[in-house]
Amino acid sequence: MRDVTRTLAMMVLSGVSTAAWALPWNIDMVDSDAVKAYEQEMRTLPQGVVAQPNALTPFGYVRNYVRESAEGQALSNPFEVNDAFLATGERMYGVYCQPCHGDGLELGPVGAAGRYPGVAVLRGEQGRLPQRTDGHVYLTVRNGGGIMPSYGWAMNDREMWSIVAWMRSAWKDAQAPSAGAASTVPMGADGGAPAPAAPGTAPQGQEAP
Ligand code: HEC
Helix, strand or coil, X not given: CHHHHHHHHHHHHXXXXXXXXXXXXXXXXXXXXXXXXXXXXXXXXXXXXXXXXXXXXXCCCCCCCCCCCXXXXXXXXXXXXXXXHHHHHHHHHHHHHHHHHCCCCCCCHHHCCCCCCCCCCCCCCCCCHHHCCHHHHHHHHHHCECCECCCCCCCCHHHHHHHHHHHHHHCHHHCCCCCCCCCCCCCCCCCCCCCCCCCCCCCCXXXXX
């Protein structure tokens, strides 16, 4: 009788442990029918064709600068500001900036208390935009600044500049400081972390117009 109990107990236990890793939980993408890496030879270019970067998206990046440098501060928007450009800026702001910076006055959901710390108010009397040149704002988006992450990986130059232009155009309380005006908020004041070194310059032929 004790043997029977023990056997039963062992069957139940082994049943449980088998069930834990048996079908259908052992499906693994490695076993799928997809073409595996290196299973196929890399395709070569057709005859008489030359590889060219950015043929369909001809917007490269202008030269990069450290945000605090005189050259960086003096950068200005190289693109024509029209309705389409501003619409791009508004859309990009909504995707990449609004979650933290909200409408520029009230912080967005990611900038709320207990979440991403130290998010700067952008407009209005205490706002950063009236204290910063266009070049400064553009380089903040491109390279990040203080504890703000960079977004140069997510956008091309036209898109980054369109955000700068859109904020200046949509928010009357976010105009650029007049030349020579002293800033009341030192650069990188909030985070304390130094601005990241500027990544290398764009390869030849990729400069924006
Ligand atoms: C993850 C949250 C987050 C997102 C998203 C974000 N920022 Fe920021 N931003 C910050 C923080 C934090 C600071 C304060 C940085 C500091 O000074 O340490 C800041 C500061 C700034 C400043 C002031 C910089 C200065 O030197 O005064 C500007 C301008 C700015 N952000 C623009 C933008 C724009 C434009 C976008 C969208 C491309 C954006 N931010 C997206 C968190 C964010």
